[in-house]
Structures are given as C-alpha cells and as structure tokens.
Amino acid sequence: MKRGTKITISIAAGILCLLLGMGLGSVFIGPGDMAAIVKSKLTGAPLPEGVPAITSSILWQLRMPRAVMAFLTGAALAASGAVMQSVLRNPLASSYTLGVSSGASLAAAAVILTGFTLPMLGGYTLVLCGFAGGLGTVFLAIGLSARFDRNLENTTVILTGMVLSLFVNAVLTLLTAFSREHLQQLIFWQMGSFAGQSWRNCGVLVTLVVPGVLLLTRFGREMDLMTFGEEQALSAGVELKRVKFMLIALAALLTGSAVAFVGVIGFVDLIAPHVVRRIFGGSHRLVVPMSALFGGAFMVLADLVARTIASPVDLAVGAVTALVGAPFFAWVYFGRRRGERRA
Amino acid sequence: MLELRDVCAGYGGGDVLHDISCAFPAGGSWCVLGPNGCGKTTLLRVMAGLIPHRGQVLLDGEEISGMKRRQLAARVAVMSQVNTVYFPYTVYDTVMLGRYQHMRRGLFGGPAQADREAVERCLASTGLAELSDRPLNALSGGQLQRVFLAHTLAQDPDVILLDEPTNHLDVKHQVELVDYLHRWCADGKHTVVGVLHDVNLALRLSRSVLFMREGRIVRAGDFHDIADAAFLRELFGMDLAGFMRNSLQTWQTVRDG
Numbered sequence: 098m099k100r101g102t103k104i105t106i107s108i109a110a111g112i113l114c115l116l117l118g119m120g121l122g123s124v125f126i127g128p129g130d131m132a133a134i135v136k137s138k139l140t141g142a143p144l145p146e147g148v149p150a151i152t153s154s155i156l157w158q159l160r161m162p163r164a165v166m167a168f169l170t171g172a173a174l175a176a177s178g179a180v181m182q183s184v185l186r187n188p189l190a191s192s193y194t195l196g197v198s199s200g201a202s203l204a205a206a207a208v209i210l211t212g213f214t215l216p217m218l219g220g221y222t223l224v225l226c227g228f229a230g231g232l233g234t235v236f237l238a239i240g241l242s243a244r245f246d247r248n249l250e251n252t253t254v255i256l257t258g259m260v261l262s263l264f265v266n267a268v269l270t271l272l273t274a275f276s277r278e279h280l281q282q283l284i285f286w287q288m289g290s291f292a293g294q295s296w297r298n299c300g301v302l303v304t305l306v307v308p309g310v311l312l313l314t315r316f317g318r319e320m321d322l323m324t325f326g327e328e329q330a331l332s333a334g335v336e337l338k339r340v341k342f343m344l345i346a347l348a349a350l351l352t353g354s355a356v357a358f359v360g361v362i363g364f365v366d367l368i369a370p371h372v373v374r375r376i377f378g379g380s381h382r383l384v385v386p387m388s389a390l391f392g393g394a395f396m397v398l399a400d401l402v403a404r405t406i407a408s409p410v411d412l413a414v415g416a417v418t419a420l421v422g423a424p425f426f427a428w429v430y431f432g433r434r435r436g437e438r439r440a
Numbered sequence: 441m442l443e444l445r446d447v448c449a450g451y452g453g454g455d456v457l458h459d460i461s462c463a464f465p466a467g468g469s470w471c472v473l474g475p476n477g478c479g480k481t482t483l484l485r486v487m488a489g490l491i492p493h494r495g496q497v498l499l500d501g502e503e504i505s506g507m508k509r510r511q512l513a514a515r516v517a518v519m520s521q522v523n524t525v526y527f528p529y530t531v532y533d534t535v536m537l538g539r540y541q542h543m544r545r546g547l548f549g550g551p552a553q554a555d556r557e558a559v560e561r562c563l564a565s566t567g568l569a570e571l572s573d574r575p576l577n578a579l580s581g582g583q584l585q586r587v588f589l590a591h592t593l594a595q596d597p598d599v600i601l602l603d604e605p606t607n608h609l610d611v612k613h614q615v616e617l618v619d620y621l622h623r624w625c626a627d628g629k630h631t632v633v634g635v636l637h638d639v640n641l642a643l644r645l646s647r648s649v650l651f652m653r654e655g656r657i658v659r660a661g662d663f664h665d666i667a668d669a670a671f672l673r674e675l676f677g678m679d680l681a682g683f684m685r686n687s688l689q690t691w692q693t694v695r696d697g
Contacts, residue, residue: 183527187526188526314547315546315547318537319540321529321533321537322540324527325525329518331488331490332488332490332517333513333538334509334514334541336508374527378528378533379575380529
C-alpha cells in the first residue's frame with residue numbers, strides 16, 4: 098500500500114473514532130444530529146425537529162469537550178513517547194517510564210491541594226506546574242544516571258527514571274493520604290479521567306499540543322539520525338546537545354501539560370509509536386504526527402470504553418489503557434528478546 | 441588538507457593524546473596503527489570534532505572547533521562499526537539521512553532534486569539500487585555495512601574517517617569496503633584516514649602509516665621506509681613480522697585447485 102493511502106485511511110479512522118466517542122453512550126447521537134447541533138451552537142441557528150435540547154447539551158457540554166480532550170491528551174502522550182524512544186534509543190522509553198508523568202502529577206497535585214495560582218497566567222497554572230514537575234523529574238533522572246554511569250547508558254537512564262517515578266508516586270500517595278478533603282479527587286485523578294472536561298481546558302491544551310507536535314515533526318530528521326547513535330548524529334551535522342535538550346523539554350511539556358489536566362495515563366505513549374512504526378516505517382517525519390493521530394484515536398476509544406462499559410460508573414481511563422498496554426509492553430519486550438537480531 | 445598542530449585531548453580523566461602534530465593532504469589515504477589504548481580512536485574523534493581538544497585542528501587552514509556542526513559535516517564524515525538498528529528505516533531513507541546537512545531545513549524542508557540524485561548515485565555505486573525499499577532489519581551484515589557506506593558517501597565529504605568499520609564483516613566485504621575507499625580517494629580530492637585493527641587490511645587501504653603509542657605518534661611515513669621487524673615487535677609487544685611471515689607460509693602452501 099502506498100504511504101499516501103495509508104495516511105488517508107489513518108486520518109479517516111481517526112475521525113471515525115472521534116465520531117464514535119461523541120456519538121455513543123447513554124444517548125446515541127448520529128452524525129447528522131451532531132452536525133446540526135454543532136451548527137446551531139456555532140451560528141445560533143435553531144435546532145431541527147426531533148433533536149431535544151438535552152441531547153444538544155450532552156453533546157456540546159459533555160461529550161465533545163471530553164472526546165476532544167481525550168484526543169489531544171492521547172496525541173500529546175504518544176508524540177512525546179515517540180520522541181523519548183528515539184532520543185534515548187530504547188523502545189521501552191517513554192515519558193511514563195522516565196518519570197515525567199509522575200513528576201507532573203506531583204506538581205499538579207500540589208497545585209490542587211494548595212490552590213496556588215500563577216499571577217497573570219491563571220488558566221495555565223496547572224499546565225505550567227505540571228510541565229515544570231515533569232521536566233524537573235526527567236532532568237533529575239538524567240542527572241542522577243550521569244552520576245551512576247559516566248557513559249550515561251540509556252538503560253541506566255531508564256532504570257533511574259523508573260525508580261524515581263516510583264519514589265515520586267509514593268510521595269504523591271502520602272500527600273493524598275494527608276489531605277482527606279481532596280482524597281477522592283486526587284485518587285481518581287491519579288488513575289486519569291476525562292470526566293468533567295471543559296472547552297476552556299481544550300483551548301489551553303490545543304495551543305500547546307498542535308504547535309508542539311508540529312515542532313517535533315520538524316525535528317524528525319534529527320531524531321532519525323540520533324537513533325543511529327549520538328556520535329553518528331554529531332558527525333552527520335546535528336547540533337546534538339541543543340536538539341536533544343529541546344526535544345526532551347518539548348516532550349516533557351506535552352506530557353506534563355496533558356497529565357496536569359487529566360491525570361496519569363500510561364501506555365499510550367508506549368503503544369502508539371510502536372504500532373505506527375510497524376505501519377509507516379521508522380522515519381520520524383511520519384512517526385511523530387502519525388503517533389499523535391493514533392494515540393489520540395486510541396485514547397478516545399479507551400475513554401469510550403471507560404465511560405460505557407460499566408455505565409453509569411465512570412471507570413478510570415488509565416485502567417483501560419493499562420489493561421491493553423501491559424500485555425503489549427510485555428510483548429514488545431519479550432518479543433524483541435526472542436527475535437534478537439544481529440548487533 | 442587536514443592538519444593537527446600540538447593537539448592534546450582526552451576524556452575528563454586526563455589526556456589520552458599528547459602533542460600530536462600531523463597533516464593529511466587531500467588525495468590520499470592513511471592508516472593509523474598501534475596497540476590497543478594507544479589513542480587511535482581518540483585521534484579520529486578529535487579530527488571529527490566529537491571531543492574537545494587543545495592545540496589546533498585545521499581543515500584547509502580553518503580551526504574546526506569554530507565551525508557549525510553542519511559546516512563540519514559537509515566536509516568530514518565518520519564511518520564506524522555498524523550499530524544496533526532500532527527502527528525499521530528503509531535503505532533509501534537511511535542513505536538520504538546522509539544528505540541532512542545539505543537539505544533545506546524547517547517543517548516543510550526536505551530533499552531537493554540534487555539530494556535525490558546524490559542518493560541514487562550513492563546507491564548505485566555501492567550496489568544497493570535494488571534494495572532501496574528494504575527495511576534495514578531485513579538486511580545481512582554486509583548489506584547493512586554498504587548502506588552505511590552509502591550514507592557516508594551521500595554526505596559528500598572531503599574527508600572520511602574510518603573507525604573500525606569492518607568489525608562485523610566477513611573477509612570479502614572487508615576487502616570490498618577498503619578497496620572502494622581506496623579508489624574513492626584516488627581522484628586527488630578526497631582523503632581517508634582509517635583505524636583498522638587488522639594490519640593487513642589497513643595496509644591494503646594505504647601504505648602511508650602513522651604508528652602510535654601511548655597517545656603519541658612515534659613514526660609516520662611510508663610503511664616500507666619506517667617499519668622494521670624490531671620496531672614492530674616493540675610496538676605491538678609481539679613479533680608481528682614473524683607472525684605475518686608465518687601466515688604467508690601457510691598460504692603459500694595452499695593449492696590453487
């Protein structure tokens with residue numbers, strides 16, 4: 098199949114997932130009704146006969162922001178996962194395993210508990226703190242690994258990230274335990290959820306995710322070169338230090354901001370890039386945007402499952418992605434070992 | 441012309457290279473010989489600008505540490521051993537990555553016609569044209585090495601630095617690679633400096649030799665003028681000449697069949 102055809106099919110599948118995510122649930126809303134409701138909301142045109150006002154509210158106030166938020170989150174996580182894997186040259190690396198997610202959630206939890214707001218940047222407080230927490234953790238992980246291992250082997254970085262991630266999670270659990278009044282909110286949020294998302298949050302996230310993914314895509318060729326080894330990349334003309342720092346910071350920004358809004362959701366960042374590489378090959382100019390698309394679509398579906406399978410109970414979406422993701426993680430790891438190729 | 445003047449370099453824990461001065465005029469190949477740990481690879485890394493140095497490393501009279509990575513990459517390329525391939529790039533895409541520093545940058549940047557032509561040429565000259573759509577993980581070790589050679593050639597450098605590129609190859613592919621590079625610099629414009637463990641293979645690349653020991657160049661020049669059995673024994677800690685003569689005897693008794 099040609100690349101163009103594959104891309105077209107993927108985009109169509111992504112849109113289909115979004116439609117499913119918005120249409121299915123306690124009330125079914127068909128694409129025709131959806132179009133009418135959106136048109137009425139945007140232009141003020143009256144709703145057509147047979148579309149009750151409650152359906153309109155369900156779509157516009159609940160399902161659409163929720164699905165859009167899920168898509169943006171999945172896209173952010175998957176794109177940053179693809180970047181982490183290539184920068185650290187390890188198929189198991191991701192923002193999740195490197196502690197970006199837990200660092201971001203600790204910072205975000207602190208914001209929720211203290212009610213702290215940044216002056217001037219109110220709407221972005223949670224996002225920026227999540228970003229700072231995530232970036233702080235990943236650089237701490239890299240800094241610590243540099244102490245243990247002068248060559249900064251990528252395995253050391255990943256192991257350190259995992260240990261750090263567990264530690265930060267423990268701190269978060271302690272915080273949660275000591276703040277009874279926010280207990281429910283924090284626990285639910287640690288598992289990740291798209292319940293109660295607003296258009297405003299979507300607006301904040303979209304201003305970060307779209308430029309972020311485009312910028313990462315622009316550095317696709319640098320990432321391609323980096324996967325062949327750092328010296329290779331340097332001697333091919335990549336300003337390695339600058340590019341690497343920027344890529345990690347950008348990946349942390351994407352993950353950190355997504356986590357700050359919706360909580361910790363694992364595995365998407367791991368799965369999406371692998372599936373995409375299977376279909377589209379290794380080139381990051383395609384892998385990054387396609388991972389974003391795939392991750393977004395996957396997240397919308399995961400959220401659909403989370404809110405419908407035990408309806409009316411809203412399951413944590415993190416549990417759904419982990420149910421699919423954990424076996425996949427094992428498959429990537431052990432499958433690779435079994436099929437170990439020449440060095 | 442690549443020239444080193446009083447170069448010292450190392451890795452944090454002290455210098456590995458001491459006061460290295462040498463020059464590699466365009467249009468020739470050189471090999472660097474010496475026992476393990478004598479600083480051969482470090483010397484290459486300094487010339488490629490991969491690690492910092494004191495003293496001067498001049499490329500046509502210009503100090504390399506002041507150059508941008510892209511400028512340097514357009515003139516000096518490094519070819520090392522095949523690394524692990526993590527992601528399934530195609531042969532074509534991998535060779536195209538060699539054009540990185542020539543390409544237009546930015547989100548909508550990418551290969552121009554000239555880049556595509558260069559890649560086609562490199563694929564053809566390394567015999568990879570038919571494999572261009574194959575993913576790297578479906579290639580044999582020898583094919584993979586040719587892909588990296590094509591990648592290096594696509595970079596279109598003046599100088600290629602070889603860092604043990606033949607380690608995983610069988611004899612046929614080793615000789616092919618070395619002969620190809622030997623021809624590549626026979627045009628008078630290109631230079632190859634190679635670090636190869638296999639002394640015979642190194643001498644096949646070039647008779648111009650730098651002998652190194654403990655981070656210093658001890659002798660430099662044409663192999664026949666500067667090497668004698670006693671010197672080689674002392675340098676390598678074994679009777680190298682005797683060993684080679686012995687092997688030769690073995691080979692001379694092989695029937696033509």
